[in-house]
Amino acid sequence: MIKEFRLPDLGEGLTESEIVSWKVAVGDTVSLNQVIAEVETAKAVVELPSPFAGVIAALHEQPGTVVEVGKPIVSFEVPDDAGASPAGAAPAEAETPKRQPNLVGYGAVVESSGRPARRQRNFGTPAVKSVGTQPAATPAVEPAETKAAETHSFERPRSTPPVRKLAKDLGVELAAVPGTGVHGLITREDVRNHVGGGDVPVAARHLSAVSDAAAPAGRTAAQGGREVRTPIKGVRKFTAAAMVASAFTAPHATEFLTVDVTPTMDLLAKLKTSRAFADHRLTPLTLVAKAVLVALRRNPSLNSRWDEANQEIVQFNYVNLGIAAATPRGLTVPNIKDAEAMSLLELSEALTALTETARAGKTAPAELADGTISITNIGVFGIDAGTPILNPGEAAILAVGAVRKMPWAFQDEVALRQVMTLSLSFDHRLVDGEQGSRFLADVGAILADPGMVLTMV
Amino acid sequence: MSTDETGQGGTAGTPAGSAGSHSGSGRNLIQLITPEGERISHPEFDPWVKDIGDEQLCSLFEDLTVVRRIDVEATALQRQGELGLWPPLLGQEAAQTGSARALRSDDFVFSSYRENGVAYCRGVGLTDILRVWRGNAASGWDPYTVNMATPQIIIGAQTLHATGYAMGIQNDGADSVAVTYFGDGATSEGDVNEAMVFAASFQVPVVFFCSNNHWAISEPVRLQSHVQLADRAAGFGIPSLRVDGNDVLAVMAATRVALDRARHGGGPTFIEAVTYRMGPHTTADDPTRYRDANELEDWAAKDPIERIKTLLDRKGLFTDQFQQHVRDKADEVARELRAGCIGMPEPEPLDVFKHVYSSPNSWLDRQQDHYARYLASFGDPAEATSQEGAR
Numbered sequence: 001m002i003k004e005f006r007l008p009d010l011g012e013g014l015t016e017s018e019i020v021s022w023k024v025a026v027g028d029t030v031s032l033n034q035v036i037a038e039v040e041t042a043k044a045v046v047e048l049p050s051p052f053a054g055v056i057a058a059l060h061e062q063p064g065t066v067v068e069v070g071k072p073i074v075s076f077e078v079p080d081d082a083g084a085s086p087a088g089a090a091p092a093e094a095e096t097p098k099r100q101p102n103l104v105g106y107g108a109v110v111e112s113s114g115r116p117a118r119r120q121r122n123f124g125t126p127a128v129k130s131v132g133t134q135p136a137a138t139p140a141v142e143p144a145e146t147k148a149a150e151t152h153s154f155e156r157p158r159s160t161p162p163v164r165k166l167a168k169d170l171g172v173e174l175a176a177v178p179g180t181g182v183h184g185l186i187t188r189e190d191v192r193n194h195v196g197g198g199d200v201p202v203a204a205r206h207l208s209a210v211s212d213a214a215a216p217a218g219r220t221a222a223q224g225g226r227e228v229r230t231p232i233k234g235v236r237k238f239t240a241a242a243m244v245a246s247a248f249t250a251p252h253a254t255e256f257l258t259v260d261v262t263p264t265m266d267l268l269a270k271l272k273t274s275r276a277f278a279d280h281r282l283t284p285l286t287l288v289a290k291a292v293l294v295a296l297r298r299n300p301s302l303n304s305r306w307d308e309a310n311q312e313i314v315q316f317n318y319v320n321l322g323i324a325a326a327t328p329r330g331l332t333v334p335n336i337k338d339a340e341a342m343s344l345l346e347l348s349e350a351l352t353a354l355t356e357t358a359r360a361g362k363t364a365p366a367e368l369a370d371g372t373i374s375i376t377n378i379g380v381f382g383i384d385a386g387t388p389i390l391n392p393g394e395a396a397i398l399a400v401g402a403v404r405k406m407p408w409a410f411q412d413e414v415a416l417r418q419v420m421t422l423s424l425s426f427d428h429r430l431v432d433g434e435q436g437s438r439f440l441a442d443v444g445a446i447l448a449d450p451g452m453v454l455t456m457v
Numbered sequence: 458m459s460t461d462e463t464g465q466g467g468t469a470g471t472p473a474g475s476a477g478s479h480s481g482s483g484r485n486l487i488q489l490i491t492p493e494g495e496r497i498s499h500p501e502f503d504p505w506v507k508d509i510g511d512e513q514l515c516s517l518f519e520d521l522t523v524v525r526r527i528d529v530e531a532t533a534l535q536r537q538g539e540l541g542l543w544p545p546l547l548g549q550e551a552a553q554t555g556s557a558r559a560l561r562s563d564d565f566v567f568s569s570y571r572e573n574g575v576a577y578c579r580g581v582g583l584t585d586i587l588r589v590w591r592g593n594a595a596s597g598w599d600p601y602t603v604n605m606a607t608p609q610i611i612i613g614a615q616t617l618h619a620t621g622y623a624m625g626i627q628n629d630g631a632d633s634v635a636v637t638y639f640g641d642g643a644t645s646e647g648d649v650n651e652a653m654v655f656a657a658s659f660q661v662p663v664v665f666f667c668s669n670n671h672w673a674i675s676e677p678v679r680l681q682s683h684v685q686l687a688d689r690a691a692g693f694g695i696p697s698l699r700v701d702g703n704d705v706l707a708v709m710a711a712t713r714v715a716l717d718r719a720r721h722g723g724g725p726t727f728i729e730a731v732t733y734r735m736g737p738h739t740t741a742d743d744p745t746r747y748r749d750a751n752e753l754e755d756w757a758a759k760d761p762i763e764r765i766k767t768l769l770d771r772k773g774l775f776t777d778q779f780q781q782h783v784r785d786k787a788d789e790v791a792r793e794l795r796a797g798c799i800g801m802p803e804p805e806p807l808d809v810f811k812h813v814y815s816s817p818n819s820w821l822d823r824q825q826d827h828y829a830r831y832l833a834s835f836g837d838p839a840e841a842t843s844q845e846g847a848r
Contacts, residue, residue, distance in 0.1 A: 050537075365745075
């Protein structure tokens, strides 16, 4: 026998949750309380334990889908004598409800004895019938009218403000959408289905282009339209908000410096073969990070924060070094805490750990908070330079370009050298051109000749 | 940095700032079983548990295991939509079991919502424990059948009830004790402080059992108190004990000391049981947002059940037969809990009027009459009722 498991309210008063991943597949045999899915609510990511022992008959929702509480998400094939059904499987929801809901406090106010009058909701009939004035006629007419009522609607279709907004955005006339929610409520899904997405997951759904409006929506949806619409949410939404906030509060200035980093690359090769770094992942980025840390000591204004609320400039005597990382969920900038106190070895370990954690999507919130300056490694994409946007709240960000072999003036001759461009954006409220330039020149000087560190520390 | 020297690793390296020192404090924890499962002697507290032999140790292990199983099963039931909410006690089994098992049946418990392990030890029915969390009743059981009040949701309010009850015991000239359970966060509440003032003033037989699980939802205890919580009691003139809350034997010894003092007219005692909330505050909370994973790992190494398991193993008591017995018991309890939860009858709509006044009230009667007629307007009253209940 098939038993359905409906998405429960996993927090207190939540209306929906997102299926993050399924831990089981159709056909799997599961035991009671075995974890079957990971679900993200507005409050937490939680694991769902199986309410039955049996075989997975169907998974109704794709990972990445936001599901309303109460919707079936998985069906189980269970032995017939298995335990009682869960309360989550609300009984009789599919049937047409007999009662007409009434807001608490608005009903049953009549003092007279007998059957109390009740606010009549008209789902179909024009409001010509007056309950108060023609009580005798009412009982006779009512049954027929209520039946007819179900076919078409005269009241505004029942829905919620966000769904009405969605319908408006998609150009959908709500009156034409059949509601499948409680008491015929039109849900977000109903609107989407009406547009023609069917069961395709939201994130992958292709909607027809506006210019293509004449074509049947179903065709373009099936073949992949001229536009792909992806809901703005999660990391993308957060990143966008942060970028906009940063770009329009901090006046950005960007400077570029192209450096012959051949000596740094030689040093890197030497270190890689040394015993101390035998098991470590050493990259140009490690040395750039170290150079930044050294240069910051001489140019502390780049390691500061504009505290608008208190009208103060906060200069940090520590460096929480942010590293922009492309992760499966989008851009994040985890930072290495107290990086200024680290040896090169510790720094390389911290960098490795940070990128691995970020790639696995397991970066903890604490690692993302309280950064003081950031590095973004655009060189890994083969890019030379750019104008990076500051990580909000920080005074500077350095973009590290690709290392290229280029003809370069070397000892008064043209030689093939390894060259890299550094792009530094800084908050011009906190950092003047002089300080920014000195900092960038320092970083460049170290990379051009690592021995220069001796003059700086 | 942290309020205990048992190693709240996550904060050890934080730069000097907030809770740097517990000046003049730093009492050692009372401990009888180490996290490594070694029974260590303590001249002051050994005598209080000298009656706990092998059989009793096994029985304590069984209770700890069953309490954990109840908690895990209830957490799963919440995730399956069978409970509205559940406050997990994972990691606090020893603090609850060790103290509850030290009580006499005529002692009276006033607990917070997390003491479901205490409720089990007091003999509260498994289904009754879940009743409120399923939203089926305003309260789960009759307090007088087990001498334990139903859980208090208001943080710390139960300490006042306990002190008041203890004043009653004093007036009766009885030798029972009121025991109140609360968390570290509750010590910042006015109620707890008022309760302690009154308890000290009247020297009433009450035990303040504070389960310091280190987190008041997302607020770490080091932010709430710059001294050890046990040291706060001194300001009220209440003697205190600071015990390893993950050591069931030490908790039992400390509770017995406090109970003995109360029974013999010595007045209140404050016990700080240093433990850790391994799970979320409730099933609606996500501790990974505010808590360091390393801290969790440090405390996992101090698990209350693991250490007594190792101890039993060393004594040659952790036999296959015993393990099977405990497993069977836990399975049986889990089965009963689940069946009781799912099979709980839904309340009737008119039940809401039942527990307002003990005697008839005309205003309420009128409201009930209106509501009954409103329900009747849906046709067959029985059907309307069942629909309402099924909701």
